[in-house]
Amino acid sequence: MSSSPGKSRTIKVDCLARVEGEGALFVKMKGDRVTDVKLKIYEPPRLFEAFLRGRHFSEVPDIVARICGICPIAYQMSAVHAIERALGVPVDPAVRMLRRLFYCGEWIESHALHIFMLHAPDFLGYPDAIQMARDYRAVVEQALRLKKIGNRIVTLMGGREIHPVSVAVGGFYRVPARGELSPLLEDLKWALDASLQSVKLVAGFEFPDFEQPYEFVSLSHPDEYPFNEGRLVSNKGLDIDVAEYEEHFVEQHVKHSNALQSVLRARGSYMVGPLARFNLNFARLPEVAQQAARDARLSLPCNNPFRSIIARAVEMVFACWEAIRVIEAYEPPAAPRAAVTVHAGVGCAATEAPRGTLYHRYRIDDQGLVQFAKIVPPTSQNQKRMEEDLWQFVPQLANRPTDEVTWKCEQALRNYDPCISCATHFLRLHLERE
């Protein structure tokens, strides 16, 4: 069905596929003009911030791990860093390196899942990974093996592959011996090669001609591609300590969504995630990842959100390289975790989840109990930007049949690898043409 000038149509996706969690998309058009876009997250609020009140700080990493089955480590990392700041806990450099390794595992498993199983079918013209696997068997097998290697790191570091149980304020409950990590090296070397091939594969996809003047936001560290530390920066002049986060960012409630939308007080919507990190931290990528990006013609700055799949693959190269580096240099810390002296305090932290910056703040009382918790997940931060992308992208599709518009809208949302489970929790699209 093509649209006629002035005729309206509504596109509805009641159950957006290949995203993490539950929600719906509603797009209303009049001719080639978009008149309404709503990303509706109808999953009930999950109230984790309220669950945390009154709990002992030591319970927080295990509770927040339950927010997400894909990125529990991100929640644990932001939580322990925030609490360590609140209580002034020093972290052993070896623990810091282990936390980077742990994060590498999560990035590898999450990025492999999204690149191949959730997003690649859009570019290769398949409705899902199941159909794609019949024609691209080697690609899917490679993806599953990559994901498994990520899972192995997480299991080894965290005790199990989902909702790990080893993370403690001050370090870990148990750290691995050198001999436990070194068997991962062979797999990781294979994964590094497979990731480089993945960059080549996704760079060959066809990308819609669509660019936006994004404000990209991510952590930035002087010496490292960011995981757990750094200042929050943007390409539009933001350069703040994480402690200033709430002075610059505010969460807003919109009637159609159960997830709060985070905006920059000064400039509105912004983007977090692999493309933002890549654009803001290219110089901190190892040469192998930089070269892969150059070979893929992913030039700086990249303002085409559909190319985020390449940035995600480049980050997978980085994560494999970094995991190898950490394991080869690993010396176990003197103690698995630092001692914690309880006192009242407030601390916040941001770390880089696979989908983007994840902010936590906690207020702890003199008994070590959480009095207040604030969690701003990446999907809340990208939510407004996802809607704005559709306001700009859908007019390009005005003359296309509704089925195609629907598919392209879903693809545009998948650029962000939205994890609606984190932002509250599945997605459905409605396109209305008047």
Added chain:
Amino acid sequence: MPIVGVGNPDRSDDAAGLLVARRLRELGVDAQEHTSDPLALIDAWDEAGEAILIDTVVTGAAPGTITKWDASKTPLPPDQFCCSTHAFGIAETVEIARSLGQLPAQLLIYGIEGSRFELGGSPSAEVVAAVEQVAQQIAVSVESYRFLRSRLSLPSETEP
């Protein structure tokens, strides 16, 4: 023969598959509980001639109703398995394995009809009864399977 019960121990009737696995171990049959990434099941099936999977389903039947599928012959109805909030559930995992040629020669799936899925809740009486029934059925079929293998002088299997 891998026997795997899947589910979520903290969501009432969704624990059915796990409870069957636990009961099977009490009955002397090796069975695993799987609460994590469904895609990882493909590894458990690798090179397995036969496998059994138990999960909670929602088909609209009465709570506790037991449904059996031979997934190696026919695709699973994707909307009847308790879906994962994270993109790949059991039905998708089975179909990916089929696309990759990694399904066991026989993959028998027992579905136990669930009706309540609240967080932290206990499974319903109907599901608890069905758990016992499925565990007994599997225990008997595993026993018969072992007996037949011994009579046919086939080598005994390494337990999964």
